Amino acid sequence: MxxxxxxxxxxxxxxxxxxxxxxxxxxxxxxxxxxxxxxxxxxxxxxxxxxxxxxxxxxxxxxxxxxxxxxxLPVNVLNDLVRSYMVPGGGMMPQFLQSSFEMLRENQAKMMENMTAMNPMSKMPAFEAMQAQQAAFLKAMTGGMGNSWSGPAKDDDAEGDDSSENLEDIKKQLAELQNKLSRLK
Structure with a gap:
């Protein structure tokens, strides 16, 4: 790894x-x-x-x-980064960014692990090759973000919207934290 x-x-x-x-x-x-x-x-x-x-x-x-x-990087995030340089010691921004990216990588890894464990196709002989191909596709789509993507893409079934909902939740939480940080300054 x-x-x-x-x-x-x-x-x-x-x-x-x-x-x-x-x-x-x-x-x-x-x-x-x-x-x-x-x-x-x-x-x-x-x-x-x-x-x-x-x-x-x-x-x-x-x-x-x-x-x-x-x-x-949206302009408001760039503005917050510049502001963080004006705070003695950098403020909370470095720790916040590091924690956010670690949380994103961990959530991606858990999601891929869960999808692989629950996938009935994992018993098929060619599954590993297909899984590697899908991992390469996901890596290309995410720009290499989070090297933990190692499983197949989720099927379009009843649970198919969970990952997009999780991503939206994370985006909302990140925006809320940015607003709180902006207000603290």
Whole structure:
């Protein structure tokens, strides 16, 4: 599992070129984004000083995607992030974001685990291949979000709306928490 692997070490040379230490070749920001989408953690360090530059490069990747019109972060969330930098110590925002993403990954994993356990097709010989294909599809649809997606997509049966309802509930809760955080400031 990607979570137990050590991070992929990328070294930045004085020329600002990025070097993948595993494959011994140069990489671009888009290559690094692809590693992350595939579930790999990365660590980017300056070769000369040894400084950890990971955060700086991850923010640059996000900024480039946002500038190309791939808007994932709503303006009000970006405003809240900027405000959080004005609060001494960063306020509650870093812990809130980390907890929110951990909760999302855990809920995705539980949902996929439950769907796999209750699926009568899991006894079929070709089920694992079909499951892998569906996992790849889900990963593509979610942009690699939450590497825990490992099961099949849910059938359109009577319970088919549960996952979308859960997602809507999570979105509502997130919006409520953002409003509360905004009011605290």
């Amino acid at each position: 990607a979570e137990t692997e050590k991070p992929l070490l990328i070294k930045r040379y004085a020329s600002r070129r990025l070097y993948n230490t595993e494959t011994s070749d140069y990489v671009t920001l888009e290559d690094i984004a692809s590693f992350i989408r595939d579930g790999r953690e990365v660590q980017i360090v300056d070769l000369k000083s040894g400084d950890d530059l990971t955060r700086q490069y991850l923010l640059q990747i996000i900024a480039e995607h946002e500038s190309r019109g791939e808007n994932v």
